Amino acid sequence: MNWIGALVQGILLGGHYALIACGLAFMYSVMRIINLAHGTLVVVASFAFWVLAANWGINPFLAAIGVVPAMALLGWGFQRGVLDPSSRFGLLVPILATFGFAILVNNLLFLQFGASPHSLAPYIGTLSYSSWTIGPDLYVGKLAVLIFVVAVALFGGLSLFLAKTQLGRAIRATSEDPATVGLVGISARKINAIAAAIALGTVGIAGMFLVMRDGVTPYSGMAVLLFAFEAAEIGGADSLWRTLLGGMILGVAQSFGALLSPQGFLIAGHSVFLLIVIGRVVLSKPSLGQIKARLAQWV
Amino acid sequence: MGMMPGSVTQTEALRIERWTRTAVIAIGAIVVALVVLAFGPMFLGADAIGSLTRLFIYVILAVMWNALAGYGGMVSIGQQGFFGLGAYFVIRLAGFGLNPYVAILVGAVGVGLLSVPISAIILKLTEGRFAIATWVVAELAVLLVMFDPIINGETGTSLSQLMAYSPSVHRALTYWSALGFMVALLAVMFALLRSPIGASIQAIRDDTDAAEAVGVKVLNTKRILYVLAAFGGAVAGALWVASTITFQPNSFFSVQWSAFMIFMALVGGIGTFEGAIVGAIIFFLVENFLGSTGVWYLIFLGATALAFALFLPRGIWGTVERRFGINLLPVGYRVRLEALRASLSRRP
Numbered sequence: 001m002n003w004i005g006a007l008v009q010g011i012l013l014g015g016h017y018a019l020i021a022c023g024l025a026f027m028y029s030v031m032r033i034i035n036l037a038h039g040t041l042v043v044v045a046s047f048a049f050w051v052l053a054a055n056w057g058i059n060p061f062l063a064a065i066g067v068v069p070a071m072a073l074l075g076w077g078f079q080r081g082v083l084d085p086s087s088r089f090g091l092l093v094p095i096l097a098t099f100g101f102a103i104l105v106n107n108l109l110f111l112q113f114g115a116s117p118h119s120l121a122p123y124i125g126t127l128s129y130s131s132w133t134i135g136p137d138l139y140v141g142k143l144a145v146l147i148f149v150v151a152v153a154l155f156g157g158l159s160l161f162l163a164k165t166q167l168g169r170a171i172r173a174t175s176e177d178p179a180t181v182g183l184v185g186i187s188a189r190k191i192n193a194i195a196a197a198i199a200l201g202t203v204g205i206a207g208m209f210l211v212m213r214d215g216v217t218p219y220s221g222m223a224v225l226l227f228a229f230e231a232a233e234i235g236g237a238d239s240l241w242r243t244l245l246g247g248m249i250l251g252v253a254q255s256f257g258a259l260l261s262p263q264g265f266l267i268a269g270h271s272v273f274l275l276i277v278i279g280r281v282v283l284s285k286p287s288l289g290q291i292k293a294r295l296a297q298w299v
Numbered sequence: 300m301g302m303m304p305g306s307v308t309q310t311e312a313l314r315i316e317r318w319t320r321t322a323v324i325a326i327g328a329i330v331v332a333l334v335v336l337a338f339g340p341m342f343l344g345a346d347a348i349g350s351l352t353r354l355f356i357y358v359i360l361a362v363m364w365n366a367l368a369g370y371g372g373m374v375s376i377g378q379q380g381f382f383g384l385g386a387y388f389v390i391r392l393a394g395f396g397l398n399p400y401v402a403i404l405v406g407a408v409g410v411g412l413l414s415v416p417i418s419a420i421i422l423k424l425t426e427g428r429f430a431i432a433t434w435v436v437a438e439l440a441v442l443l444v445m446f447d448p449i450i451n452g453e454t455g456t457s458l459s460q461l462m463a464y465s466p467s468v469h470r471a472l473t474y475w476s477a478l479g480f481m482v483a484l485l486a487v488m489f490a491l492l493r494s495p496i497g498a499s500i501q502a503i504r505d506d507t508d509a510a511e512a513v514g515v516k517v518l519n520t521k522r523i524l525y526v527l528a529a530f531g532g533a534v535a536g537a538l539w540v541a542s543t544i545t546f547q548p549n550s551f552f553s554v555q556w557s558a559f560m561i562f563m564a565l566v567g568g569i570g571t572f573e574g575a576i577v578g579a580i581i582f583f584l585v586e587n588f589l590g591s592t593g594v595w596y597l598i599f600l601g602a603t604a605l606a607f608a609l610f611l612p613r614g615i616w617g618t619v620e621r622r623f624g625i626n627l628l629p630v631g632y633r634v635r636l637e638a639l640r641a642s643l644s645r646r647p
Contacts, residue, residue, distance in 0.1 A: 092569075095427050100601050100606075102601070103600060104602050222554060230435065263446075267439065270438055281420060
């Protein structure tokens with residue numbers, strides 16, 4: 001594969017990561033909680049699609065009509081049962097609660113499905129392998145393009161929803177200041193539950209494409225969490241569109257890394273994440289303008 | 300002051316307590332127990348020695364993780380990175396011809412030094428973002444370690460230099476190393492948390508901005524704890540490979556170690572010095588009883604950690620301490636008000 005090919009594949013892969021990161025970043029932006037069970041919940045959705053397809057032959061795109069709302073409902077319950085009770089004890093306890101939840105659910109999945117990989121590829125016809133030829137040595141997979149388009153549509157839809165609707169404004173207000181929204185008659189607790197439901201709805205979609213594209217094992221959730229977090233953090237973790245950009249940077253870095261060595265895929269991904277964090281540390285040093293402003297105070 | 304004729308000065312009224320009678324008795328008992336344990340290889344069987352070595356390593360892991368999270372407010376799910384690096388450094392240094400037991404200390408110092416530049420990046424993140432970032436570092440570490448040909452990639456290798464010792468000598472030396480490192484690390488951590496640095500560390504955990512406002516150097520103070528915890532984690536990993544001899548990168552760098560550390564600290568009581576030790580003993584017992592059940596054991600650990608986070612976040616020791624006011628290893632300051640009450644009642 002040449003560099004241009006790697007760039008195109010990397011960008012498309014970025015759509016996949018952004019889709020996976022969407023729920024994590026959205027939940028963080030509203031509740032300031034990094035949900036360590038995020039990857040596990042993506043995998044739970046994946047297995048739901050797999051069970052429906054393998055046992056009852058239900059087409060995944062049709063199954064999404066049921067699975068996505070079910071995941072949203074699960075999100076509501078997860079917020080009420082795990083996030084809300086644990087955040088009463090401070091900022092650190094939700095990290096532990098969601099991590100404990102992830103370990104518990106990963107191993108329950110293992111009990112049910114065993115260690116072998118499960119994939120939806122056999123149930124979606126030619127979509128899993130067919131591709132378009134763009135130029136010499138340059139192919140793009142139809143599924144990869146579909147995932148990218150869905151990611152852009154989802155981010156666009158979510159941004160419009162946050163910007164234009166009453167509920168979207170309430171969610172943004174809650175993320176700015178949960179104590180003050182109470183004064184204008186918004187229940188932060190209710191908004192948080194709605195936000196968790198939306199986040200897990202996107203997790204449902206991410207889970208569908210994950211099990212189509214890569215397949216899953218009960219322990220895939222850990223790697224999914226890392227990639228989702230890296231995409232969100234590279235993007236800046238506070239804006240939806242920047243999460244899409246973060247996913248693309250991660251995808252391109254991984255796909256360039258893979259050209260260099262077999263382990264390069266992961267190493268480049270982790271390294272670009274750390275480099276971005278280092279970059280922010282360096283840039284957060286006081287700028288010349290700030291130094292001048294401080295001096296001006298002394299004069 | 301001065302406005303009220305009967306007002307009392309602070310030194311008369313309040314007694315700041317740093318030790319209690321129970322604590323002195325507890326430390327005496329611990330010293331006696333440690334002396335008995337030091338002679339363990341003389342009277343204990345091979346299985347008991349192996350088990351106790353494992354327990355000592357768990358205590359190190361629990362105390363280090365608890366100090367990081369419970370005192371420093373830094374929840375790490377990447378301590379397996381330092382654990383794995385500690386083990387790797389022993390193998391690397393032994394490969395250069397250094398005695399494996401000496402290599403435990405030298406390697407752990409190396410890991411501690413390595414954690415200094417890492418801390419410069421990672422301490423800029425807090426809470427959940429810090430937690431996952433530590434994990435990314437651990438993942439990167441295992442990928443890089445596997446580039447060393449001595450490790451044989453995912454297959455791993457063994458610390459064959461230890462085969463030079465007879466099994467009983469190897470067991471006893473590893474046991475004494477684990478006991479010695481455990482005592483030394485706990486003593487250093489106890490002294491650190493009782494020192495002014497310890498007070499600064501807890502101030503940062505409770506309110507970073509307020510701590511900075513009263514002059515605490517936030518980043519430097521957190522770094523001291525982070526580097527010490529990295530050193531402790533590396534010692535634990537080095538002792539683990541000295542005990543098991545085989546080194547498989549993916550199992551040493553597994554996030555499962557963080558799950559174990561979280562279980563120990565959470566069940567015992569995050570933010571209490573005794574709690575981590577209690578948690579390590581509970582984990583040790585759970586592992587002995589359930590470890591052979593495979594996946595059910597992990598389900599139990601996950602469910603228990605979740606239940607404690609939701610219903611008993613102070614953990615067992617934290618609850619006991621709060622209820623009965625027992626403090627066996629006091630790192631804090633306790634203000635006694637009896638003197639104040641007495642002086643107030645003396646007032647005309």
